[in-house]
Amino acid sequence: MVNQAAVVGLGDLFRRDVGVGSWAIEFLSRSGLSAHVELVDLGTALGYLDTYLYRCSYVLLLQAWPQGSAPGKIRQLSARGLERWLGKSQRGHLSFPFCSSPCTLFQDALVYLGRMHRLGVLRGELTLLGVEPKDVSPGVGLSSPVRRVFPRFLRAVYRHLEKQGCLPPGFPVVVPLHRCGSEALPL
Template structure:
């Protein structure tokens, strides 16, 4: 049996609901990068089943998801499971409640990840359709950069793009 990578990035969301797919989009970009063997990327989408077995026992899990917090679209938040629970109980919506459920299951099993961070992006448009709104599309590069940092990896693009001056990781092609 192949050994599991100690670090995991999980992208969650519904790509058929525009900005709700931001976590999956970020995971797609990360999965296309040359990452070391100690890092795994998992595109969970909206699949709740099996998420516990994917995250349990890891050294670090970085989740990327959409959030409804009333902030400006594209705003990025760094949350811990404690923040996530507080957001859920305060009525804010990080749609991925089953991510919290999976974390709770790992605690019950005695195999929780050592560290969990959630990078959440404020949505602007969750109507039916494919593709991110411009504000959330611009945030994807920042989320990827933050995920790389959380995973202990250097910025593979070497900083700001010479063309646009932003952290675009050299990728200026919008998701269609």
């Protein structure tokens, strides 16, 4: 296994807040972070996640995390919590007590992770980092509550990477500013 870290965004840019993982990768790619970790926007293509799970020593997975709580709440599931859940899924008790949504991308990701764990593909450490969505309807851009916490969400990414030793000391944290203009993302 290569000693490498990847930050992987999952999301559907055309379902508003469900695209938060993809938007995060877009902003992180502008910060120079890609010189230290691999930044990957998989969109809704879960089938390519196995490549990163197998070859990287650390994967930070970013996506909308519907749990039915206040929109914009940032959540994380560490390697230990994920191992507990994956162990249950291996015994056939596949349930999502920490997830409720009409949007299935998050549930699909968890089922996929369970399968990869059983197959031995999940070799490194994995952390899930997500934001409670408010709006999963068709459309582009993030809802107001998710947009408000987006800079904090990005800072959490940096904290996780620093904790794993993936960033040099004093690496500058770059968060998006709200701007107008054609180059601005539709946040």
